[in-house]
Amino acid sequence: GAVVSQHPSRVICKSGTSVKIECRSLDFQATTMFWYRQFPKQSLMLMATSNEGSKATYEQGVEKDKFLINHASLTLSTLTVTSAHPEDSSFYICSAPGQGADSVGYTFGSGTRLTVV
């Protein structure tokens, strides 16, 4: 089935630095991808919709200048957390529409655990 690869799986960065997270669709093209954030013991919160070749669409309350999304190709979307602060520490997950037998749902990446110190 469709696989979404997310990298890195874990990252630790210092406050004030920027971190880039990559989300790749393997063996299929994804014109749209989605980014979620999940705090411990909480549910997933949709942050933004990444659109290939155009601007991302952000959910209400998500700062677009802080969470930069780029979808430069049909298989890659990136999320850059700029000027990270400890409160940005979270689990970030991307997803893409399922393919083939999974076309009724979404395929999710394995997530990126971001820790800002």
Add this chain to the structure above:
Amino acid sequence: LAKTTQPISMDSYEGQEVNITCSHNNIATNDYITWYQQFPSQGPRFIIQGYKTKVTNEVASLFIPADRKSSTLSLPRVSLSDTAVYYCLVGPGRRALTFGSGTRLQVQP
């Protein structure tokens, strides 16, 4: 968007059948019901989706009554590896994006 309500947590034992019910009173005509499973520090995994009546696949069954205001995910003969959080999503078309609070299932030996 239809709001979903699920029990916060459930406990079961290996070999038992587990039924997790989700309420979605405001479900729209074109909404589908989708369930995902999530293990700690992993992304969610699609389990099953349905529109009405009953859907069954190799891992679960989904029961949806005629009024579609609720749905029940049935996991037959659970094992320890089924310990996870289960999310019910309701949304337009076949692809819903909004996650509710989920149900934390703990399976005991």
